[in-house]
Amino acid sequence: MDSDVLSPAAVAATPGADLDWWRTAVIYQVYVRSFADGDGDGTGDLAGVRSRLPYLASLGVDALWFNPWYPSPLADGGYDVSDYRDIHPMFGSLADAEVLIEEAAELGIRTIIDIVPNHVSADHPWFRAALEAGPGSPERERFWFRPGGGEAGEQMPTDWVSSFQGPTWTRTSNPDGTPGEWYLHLFTPEQPDLNWNHPDVRREHEDVLRFWFDRGVAGVRIDSAALPIKDARFPALPDSPGPGEHPHVDRDEIHDIYRAWRAVADTYEQPRVLVGEVWLEDAARFARYLRPDEMHTAFNFDFMTQPWDAAAMRASISRTLAEHAPVGAPATWVLSNHDITRPVTRYGREDSGFAFDRKRFGMPTDVERGTRRARAAALLTAALPGSLYIYQGDELGLPEVELPVELIEDPMHFRSGGVDPGRDGCRVPLPWERAGASLGFGTDDARSPWLPQPGTWAALSVAAQEADPASMLHLYRAALAHRRSDADLRAGALTWLDLGDHAIAFRRGDAFASVTNLGEGPIALPAHHSVHLTSSPLADGMLPPDSTAWLAIEPPSGESATRRTTK
Numbered sequence: 001m002d003s004d005v006l007s008p009a010a011v012a013a014t015p016g017a018d019l020d021w022w023r024t025a026v027i028y029q030v031y032v033r034s035f036a037d038g039d040g041d042g043t044g045d046l047a048g049v050r051s052r053l054p055y056l057a058s059l060g061v062d063a064l065w066f067n068p069w070y071p072s073p074l075a076d077g078g079y080d081v082s083d084y085r086d087i088h089p090m091f092g093s094l095a096d097a098e099v100l101i102e103e104a105a106e107l108g109i110r111t112i113i114d115i116v117p118n119h120v121s122a123d124h125p126w127f128r129a130a131l132e133a134g135p136g137s138p139e140r141e142r143f144w145f146r147p148g149g150g151e152a153g154e155q156m157p158t159d160w161v162s163s164f165q166g167p168t169w170t171r172t173s174n175p176d177g178t179p180g181e182w183y184l185h186l187f188t189p190e191q192p193d194l195n196w197n198h199p200d201v202r203r204e205h206e207d208v209l210r211f212w213f214d215r216g217v218a219g220v221r222i223d224s225a226a227l228p229i230k231d232a233r234f235p236a237l238p239d240s241p242g243p244g245e246h247p248h249v250d251r252d253e254i255h256d257i258y259r260a261w262r263a264v265a266d267t268y269e270q271p272r273v274l275v276g277e278v279w280l281e282d283a284a285r286f287a288r289y290l291r292p293d294e295m296h297t298a299f300n301f302d303f304m305t306q307p308w309d310a311a312a313m314r315a316s317i318s319r320t321l322a323e324h325a326p327v328g329a330p331a332t333w334v335l336s337n338h339d340i341t342r343p344v345t346r347y348g349r350e351d352s353g354f355a356f357d358r359k360r361f362g363m364p365t366d367v368e369r370g371t372r373r374a375r376a377a378a379l380l381t382a383a384l385p386g387s388l389y390i391y392q393g394d395e396l397g398l399p400e401v402e403l404p405v406e407l408i409e410d411p412m413h414f415r416s417g418g419v420d421p422g423r424d425g426c427r428v429p430l431p432w433e434r435a436g437a438s439l440g441f442g443t444d445d446a447r448s449p450w451l452p453q454p455g456t457w458a459a460l461s462v463a464a465q466e467a468d469p470a471s472m473l474h475l476y477r478a479a480l481a482h483r484r485s486d487a488d489l490r491a492g493a494l495t496w497l498d499l500g501d502h503a504i505a506f507r508r509g510d511a512f513a514s515v516t517n518l519g520e521g522p523i524a525l526p527a528h529h530s531v532h533l534t535s536s537p538l539a540d541g542m543l544p545p546d547s548t549a550w551l552a553i554e555p556p557s558g559e560s561a562t563r564r565t566t567k
């Protein structure tokens with residue numbers, strides 16, 4: 001490290017540094033296992049990420065969000081953490097993580113890590129101690145152990161349904177081998193739920209936050225953030241629970257946890273940032289997580305789940321902006337992540353929206369059309385006010401991969417009885433080079449990647465796309481560069497433009513406009529000085545279907561006839 005470069009802890013503490021960076025940041029999600037393999041064992045690692053930092057800098061991202069990188073049996077891709085203060089040996093060491101955070105900071109890139117408060121791994125020392133200590137022990141109080149119902153305790157304590165389908169309770173054996181208590185797990189049995197009424201659980205997580213914040217981490221992504229608090233009376237699931245009435249989703253007491261975390265984050269001279277994974281349909285309840293003393297931002301899944309339909313997407317954008325306004329929080333724009341069908345595939349299907357329970361094998365897909373739409377969606381989301389998340393590989397336009405069943409590891413597949421293909425199809429290792437056994441994911445003599453890459457990915461590799469000015473990679477790079485340099489796009493208010501039912505069109509500030517055509521035929525663009533960028537070439541000046549254009553326009557003179565709402 002150059003001696004005149006500040007360490008990330010120092011960078012983070014620099015007075016005058018941009019404290020509001022997270023309001024408009026572009027955050028790139030790194031699924032370490034599949035990003036780049038530095039040691040050639042077939043699995044991505046921190047050395048691989050370090051070697052590709054120049055690529056991330058040239059893409060123009062402000063921060064990286066790393067999926068859980070901790071020691072874990074990987075029963076759920078690392079969301080089963082056995083030690084929060086270390087790195088999975090498959091990925092490297094704690095020292096490697098510290099160097100990575102520093103090197104990224106030297107390139108102006110901040111680091112966000114994943115924290116999983118709802119559960120730990122069944123391999124975590126606390127859970128192993130709880131099993132060993134037996135019923136009634138203080139060790140069991142950190143989890144939810146309960147006797148079963150029925151004459152011999154053979155029935156599950158509640159009828160709660162797992163987020164991964166199937167039961168939420170697993171029965172233990174007593175130390176003497178007799179059938180014992182049950183424990184709660186909203187996900188797999190390898191992910192026992194923590195009891196957030198226990199002071200150890202609260203203290204431990206606040207300590208873990210400090211541990212990483214002290215190492216220069218700029219923020220945390222909070223996994224399954226609406227789930228950690230349970231109704232300790234363990235009632236049956238109500239048919240249609242009102243706000244705050246569900247026994248394990250979005251309980252009112254949950255906000256105390258994040259207020260305490262915000263207090264920790266705010267003790268740093270450059271305050272650390274809390275980003276919530278909050279899946280809630282109720283917009284008002286969602287916004288409560290973003291009050292000024294709670295999280296800074298939360299993922300906006302409403303937009304991501306919409307079908308390719310102008311009215312649906314426009315309504316989602318309006319809803320999103322309206323729900324964030326009262327709490328003063330920026331919106332986030334997310335097209336996918338490590339749980340979601342890749343946009344190129346999703347938008348190429350008849351059912352172009354997203355729902356976990358609609359995923360199936362063998363769904364017909366028009367990848368060419370999906371790619372066109374994903375390009376248009378990339379520009380659309382990059383033009384909206386707020387922060388932007390890019391899942392690794394979306395900048396290459398990678399499609400979802402339908403893997404052979406015998407290679408699938410994701411528990412969602414197994415718990416669906418094999419009906420849901422699971423999430424491994426969006427976690428296939430990235431192609432970096434046009435040739436080689438792993439397309440540059442690992443070294444030339446490396447073992448095969450932990451999931452196989454389709455042969456067609458050579459043409460989607462970073463090297464192939466670098467050489468093609470019309471590639472998805474060039475589009476992303478140009479869009480992010482423009483986003484940085486255009487003050488209207490960065491900070492201007494959004495004003496809707498009316499270009500008909502099949503367009504999503506808006507101005508940002510005075511002189512920037514974005515127009516997306518979701519209809520069947522070309523549309524005319526509004527008057528403009530010049531075209532900054534388009535997702536597909538204009539045809540005789542018209543915007544073709546499934547395309548977005550970014551325009552330099554004339555500032556409005558007074559109230560425009562096309563003005564509808566201003567946010």
Ligand code: NOJ
Pocket residue numbers: 076077079116187223224277338339
């Ligand atoms: C949400 C994460 O994104 C997902 O990958 C994980 O399986 C669950 N939370 C459980 O931790």
